[in-house]
Amino acid sequence: MLTLTGICAAVTVSTLFLILAYLVYNGAKSLSLSFFTNLPLGQGETGGGIANAIVGSAEIVGLASLIGIPVGFMAGVYLAEFSGKKLGFLIRYTADLLNGVPSIVIGMFAWTIVVIPLHRYSALAGGLALSLMLIPITARNTEQFLLEVPRTMREGALALGASKWRAIATVIVPAARKGIMTGIILGVARISGETAPLLFTALGNQFWSTSLFEPTASLPVVIYNYATSPYEDWHRQAWAAGLVLLGLVLAANIAARAIVSRGPSLPR
Amino acid sequence: MATGTAIPGMKSKYASGRLRGGDDVVWGVTFLFAALIVAITVLLVFELWVNSAPSRQKFGLGFLSSSLWNPVTNEFGALPFIYGTVVTSFLALLISVPLGVGAAIYLAELAAPRLSTVLTFLVELLAAIPSVIFGLIAIFTLVPVMRGYIGPGLKAALGWTPVFSGPVFGVGYLTAGLILAIMTFPFIISVSREALMAVPRDQREAALALGATRWESTWQIVLPFARLGIFGAIFLGLARALGETMAVTMVIGNSPTVRASLLSPGYTIASVIANEFTEANGKYYVSGLVELGLVLFALTMAINGLAQLVIVLTAKKGSAKA
Numbered sequence A: 001m002l003t004l005t006g007i008c009a010a011v012t013v014s015t016l017f018l019i020l021a022y023l024v025y026n027g028a029k030s031l032s033l034s035f036f037t038n039l040p041l042g043q044g045e046t047g048g049g050i051a052n053a054i055v056g057s058a059e060i061v062g063l064a065s066l067i068g069i070p071v072g073f074m075a076g077v078y079l080a081e082f083s084g085k086k087l088g089f090l091i092r093y094t095a096d097l098l099n100g101v102p103s104i105v106i107g108m109f110a111w112t113i114v115v116i117p118l119h120r121y122s123a124l125a126g127g128l129a130l131s132l133m134l135i136p137i138t139a140r141n142t143e144q145f146l147l148e149v150p151r152t153m154r155e156g157a158l159a160l161g162a163s164k165w166r167a168i169a170t171v172i173v174p175a176a177r178k179g180i181m182t183g184i185i186l187g188v189a190r191i192s193g194e195t196a197p198l199l200f201t202a203l204g205n206q207f208w209s210t211s212l213f214e215p216t217a218s219l220p221v222v223i224y225n226y227a228t229s230p231y232e233d234w235h236r237q238a239w240a241a242g243l244v245l246l247g248l249v250l251a252a253n254i255a256a257r258a259i260v261s262r263g264p265s266l267p268r
Numbered sequence B: 001m002a003t004g005t006a007i008p009g010m011k012s013k014y015a016s017g018r019l020r021g022g023d024d025v026v027w028g029v030t031f032l033f034a035a036l037i038v039a040i041t042v043l044l045v046f047e048l049w050v051n052s053a054p055s056r057q058k059f060g061l062g063f064l065s066s067s068l069w070n071p072v073t074n075e076f077g078a079l080p081f082i083y084g085t086v087v088t089s090f091l092a093l094l095i096s097v098p099l100g101v102g103a104a105i106y107l108a109e110l111a112a113p114r115l116s117t118v119l120t121f122l123v124e125l126l127a128a129i130p131s132v133i134f135g136l137i138a139i140f141t142l143v144p145v146m147r148g149y150i151g152p153g154l155k156a157a158l159g160w161t162p163v164f165s166g167p168v169f170g171v172g173y174l175t176a177g178l179i180l181a182i183m184t185f186p187f188i189i190s191v192s193r194e195a196l197m198a199v200p201r202d203q204r205e206a207a208l209a210l211g212a213t214r215w216e217s218t219w220q221i222v223l224p225f226a227r228l229g230i231f232g233a234i235f236l237g238l239a240r241a242l243g244e245t246m247a248v249t250m251v252i253g254n255s256p257t258v259r260a261s262l263l264s265p266g267y268t269i270a271s272v273i274a275n276e277f278t279e280a281n282g283k284y285y286v287s288g289l290v291e292l293g294l295v296l297f298a299l300t301m302a303i304n305g306l307a308q309l310v311i312v313l314t315a316k317k318g319s320a321k322a
Helices: A002-030 A033-037 A051-082 A085-100 A103-118 A123-147 A151-159 A164-175 A177-192 A219-227 A232-261 B021-051 B053-064 B079-110 B113-128 B131-158 B173-197 B201-209 B214-225 B227-243 B246-251 B269-279 B283-317
Strands: none
Touching (some): A002 B079, A051 A123, A051 A219, A051 B021, A103 B021, A103 B227, A103 B269, A123 B021, A151 A164, A177 B113, A219 A232, A219 B131, B021 B053, B079 B113, B079 B269, B113 B173, B131 B246, B173 B227, B201 B214
């Protein structure tokens, strides 16, 4: 019976390796410099690339981080340092609720508040949608790591005469910075792989988008569109783009965990 | 100087007396951002409600029970999508819960600590994979396998039951359920593993001292002890599966019908929104899709609420029973 559980573990872990193997096997042969620097070509033509998708993703994720990280961090600081019981419960519950909203519904929401008023699809809408997913993760993560800072450090700072905000800014937050940074990196990695919120906010673009108010290509949406298309060449590119996306996301995850495990731990 | 609390400024502003000027500013700023979260969520529900108004007014509660989805005649019903969402999610749980809890038992009880850490890390990496990648794999590797081997195999063995009748397309409820199962593994495993590790050692040792085998101790003592946490894990996995869009959209088959056979194509709420939203014209079409989004939101909110409740109950009880 117990060996069965070992088999279960083996099966579940092996799915990770199977996925990696398939991606590398199918995608690696299409990776080339031209793949990273060309614009997509029309159906049936060979030699297209994902340059605008990579830049577009960077734009959208960058915008989302610019909005989401400060809001999430500040909210986390409030939850950890200032909030009372009832208000804290309400905010935490709402943050968890927002976290649990399906990404397609978030996309719908961004559509109603950005795309409709502006009458256009835009990288702004896409960035906003992704930031809505980043905010609750960042807030709860920041709160968690701030609360883990030992009491002795807080008391020490206050005993030395620091005002509360000084204590937070110069002692408590720096003490928790590794965990907070890890959470942010993991959050950004997560939203950079999200497709559904971008489907009707940033839409997609076959060319370079010159402003944040234009439809913008992004890596996950390109993968989705190419994979569901009937063209062999686009399938090939979908595999390669998938390999690129997965590589970036996994690299971010491994880097984040390396930050946490290495380096001096908090003094007890 | 301090009133009410042992350390001035440690508790909320009101309990400890006056905060100084700079503290007030920081309190105000951080509160603003925290309140923003609440404001955004309220706005989200409001926008969903308002934008689904035409459809809600036209179809009323019958929206939830009608199977008609006809953009041409402006008749919309949510039943096939609710059915598809529920069927694929439960199928996913049916596969991933036994495998996941089994793996969690292995990682928590049997594996050497270092091996357990490495394997848990790998499982968490699985959680980080974007869903469109899962969809990519599903379309090009799972669907052919389904069409060529698993589907015909199931049909040959169980084709007489309505659950496996009908032609094998390769896409459909079963394929979507399978890929969803793979996507929910990490959640089930990591939360269950923590629940199992929270069971105190003396419980296990007491069972073993009374003569139970390793398996008996795990199955009859440890697992029931951790069952609330495991239920929490299951609800979490269910909530994730209900809202999952991309991987399911790529393999569900896009057929807005209610069919008993797991081999037939279907549709889920998230998939129909993803596929048809950008092309929806006319206020009933668009608001119908928004109403579907509202239904999905309500569904996931309910399940998440249950999951939170279960997890809170587990934490309260600690690891002590009653």
